[in-house]
Amino acid sequence: MESKVILNLSVDCVVFGYDTNTKSLNALLIKRYLESEDKSEILVDDHVLTGYHVYEDETLDNAATRVLKELTGLTQQYKKQFKAFGDPDRLTNAKDLLWIENAKFDIRTVTIAYYFLLKTEDVDIENNKYDAKWFPVKDLPELGFDHRQIINEAYGDLKIKCLVEPIIFELLPDKFTINEVQDAYQSILGIEIDNRNFRRKLINKKYIIPLDEKQFGVSKKPAKLYMFSKDVYEKMFQKNYLINI
Amino acid sequence: MESKVILNLSVDCVVFGYDTNTKSLNALLIKRYLESEDKSEILVDDHVLTGYHVYEDETLDNAATRVLKELTGLTQQYKKQFKAFGDPDRLTNAKDLLWIENAKFDIRTVTIAYYFLLKTEDVDIENNKYDAKWFPVKDLPELGFDHRQIINEAYGDLKIKCLVEPIIFELLPDKFTINEVQDAYQSILGIEIDNRNFRRKLINKKYIIPLDEKQFGVSKKPAKLYMFSKDVYEKMFQKNYLINI
DNA sequence: ATAATAAACGTCATTTAAACGTTTGTTATT
DNA sequence: AATAACAAACGTTTAAATGACGTTTATTAT
Numbered sequence: 017m018e019s020k021v022i023l024n025l026s027v028d029c030v031v032f033g034y035d036t037n038t039k040s041l042n043a044l045l046i047k048r049y050l051e052s053e054d055k056s057e058i059l060v061d062d063h064v065l066t067g068y069h070v071y072e073d074e075t076l077d078n079a080a081t082r083v084l085k086e087l088t089g090l091t092q093q094y095k096k097q098f099k100a101f102g103d104p105d106r107l108t109n110a111k112d113l114l115w116i117e118n119a120k121f122d123i124r125t126v127t128i129a130y131y132f133l134l135k136t137e138d139v140d141i142e143n144n145k146y147d148a149k150w151f152p153v154k155d156l157p158e159l160g161f162d163h164r165q166i167i168n169e170a171y172g173d174l175k176i177k178c179l180v181e182p183i184i185f186e187l188l189p190d191k192f193t194i195n196e197v198q199d200a201y202q203s204i205l206g207i208e209i210d211n212r213n214f215r216r217k218l219i220n221k222k223y224i225i226p227l228d229e230k231q232f233g234v235s236k237k238p239a240k241l242y243m244f245s246k247d248v249y250e251k252m253f254q255k256n257y258l259i260n261i
Numbered sequence: 262m263e264s265k266v267i268l269n270l271s272v273d274c275v276v277f278g279y280d281t282n283t284k285s286l287n288a289l290l291i292k293r294y295l296e297s298e299d300k301s302e303i304l305v306d307d308h309v310l311t312g313y314h315v316y317e318d319e320t321l322d323n324a325a326t327r328v329l330k331e332l333t334g335l336t337q338q339y340k341k342q343f344k345a346f347g348d349p350d351r352l353t354n355a356k357d358l359l360w361i362e363n364a365k366f367d368i369r370t371v372t373i374a375y376y377f378l379l380k381t382e383d384v385d386i387e388n389n390k391y392d393a394k395w396f397p398v399k400d401l402p403e404l405g406f407d408h409r410q411i412i413n414e415a416y417g418d419l420k421i422k423c424l425v426e427p428i429i430f431e432l433l434p435d436k437f438t439i440n441e442v443q444d445a446y447q448s449i450l451g452i453e454i455d456n457r458n459f460r461r462k463l464i465n466k467k468y469i470i471p472l473d474e475k476q477f478g479v480s481k482k483p484a485k486l487y488m489f490s491k492d493v494y495e496k497m498f499q500k501n502y503l504i505n506i
Numbered sequence: 507a508t509a510a511t512a513a514a515c516g517t518c519a520t521t522t523a524a525a526c527g528t529t530t531g532t533t534a535t536t
Numbered sequence: 537a538a539t540a541a542c543a544a545a546c547g548t549t550t551a552a553a554t555g556a557c558g559t560t561t562a563t564t565a566t
Contacts, residue, residue, distance in 0.1 A: 021317045023268040023269075023270055024268075025347065025369075025371055070347070072266045072349065072369070074349065075347070075348045076345060076347045076348070076371075097344060097345065099342060100321060100342065100345040100373045102315070102320070102321045102373065103320045103321070104317060104318050104319065104320065124317070126321075126371065126373075128347065128371075176425065178504070179425070179502065179503065179504055179505060180421065180424070180425060180505055180506070181506060182506040184506075194513090194514090195512085195513080201504060205502055205504075207502050210554095210555070210556070210557085211513090211514095212514085212515080212516090212556090212558095213554070213555065213556080215513090215514075215515090216515090216554095217553085217554085221506075234512090234563085235563085235564050235565070236510085236511055236512045236513075236562090236563060236564065237511075237512055237513050237514085237561075237562045237563040237564085238512095238513085238562085238563065238564095239512080239513055239514090240513080257424065257450055258424065258505060259423070259446060259450075260424060260425055260503060261424075261425070261427040261429075261466075438544090439544090439545090440543085440544080455524070455525070455526085456544090457525090457526080457527095457545085457546080457547090458524065458525080460544090460545075460546090461546090461547095462522090479532085479533090480532085480533055480534075480542095481531090481532065481541085481543045481544080482530075482531045482532045482533080482543055482544050482545085483531085483532070483533095483543095484543080484544060484545090485544080485545085
């Protein structure tokens, strides 16, 4: 009745990994490279997000989780569905479409985009079967499809969420120093924060638990380690309804 | 290759309308009522959101705008795509499916959900061809499909957005009193606010413009009217990056 | 022992927030 | 035309949070 456009449903995953050492927020991308049959021409040479078709009997959330697991082996990471991308012409670039099995111009692919938060070090990048690599969000390579837009929108959503929820700790190791938290905020939000005031403010939070441990192996005064207690945070009924307009 | 599940793409629109008089946030719903052929049985008797199939050559955003216009005649309202709902079993209720043309059990409908913000009075409810009605968000009727969940998630998203962006003014008339703003926050967030502190704080915002006008027709001291300047708000480079965790 | 350096602590002035009390302008009533 | 009623509008006081700095401390490398 309708016509010949075939609808395809997929999830795409923006995997954010924060690197405490380089203070860089990275995105995990996979390489695409394809030559013409006679090898005279490079048809595709760029990077893309991981994504996959959503199976018939699968929820969107489960599809995203499956894709992340397939790519990284990880299953318990912070996940957020942040936007659907479904413009009818979003995959009409013929070069790109060669990548898709049985690609025709009358397939419309709607993708439900998720982002995940984890630590760069959590992924064994050496033995990754998709040859996935980390790229700084602020220095992305050539990207296929509309994936640059998807990453940018994910990043925008993440920034806003950072301001109202303590999701920064999803990006940091379980035990962290105050300065590492500050560095993460500065890097992700692109701002400068006064260390002394930030330190005071953070240490006063009841859900920031000081540990009887210090850094070691550093060649300066080792910093005290802290951890974040999600329990305490949730029990103090946050969403304190501070209207901040 | 894949199998016999037919994928259907739709948008669903949560139309929020705030009523300044009753201080109630409402959702616009349409009635479903269907009897069996011999009229011995009521098959469907509930309410649903407005939604529609997304046309082949149409963006998701345009589909949502089209649905709103069809329902209300309005085209310039605040709109947000907030979540996709696509669980394989979300429409497997046979009773519900009778509503869908050519419904079979092997159709999977993924819906991209939007919410719109407007004033209840903007909609001419008397002459509405879908027989749409307003229902307080806090007192919804029996709802079809997963529409209760969709409304609740939209409402949750709206509440959070209210705390960080001045979208409350999308729900209020162009000229409003300070108390009307307070009432809207209290009603939507479910909180109590001290009027004297709230008033002082709001009046001090540069983007809250006092007018040389007062209420009339009220039987008490008429309140001064104000308006919200989106221009001023945006120029003062908000997103002042107040980390509020 | 000492230099170098990041971590950690401290101070003060200013701003913002919370919790109240008081005055004012309008309409309705006498 | 006085006054009661009442929400609007303004004011005060105290406590807490923030912003902008200066100083001390613990560690490693020399």
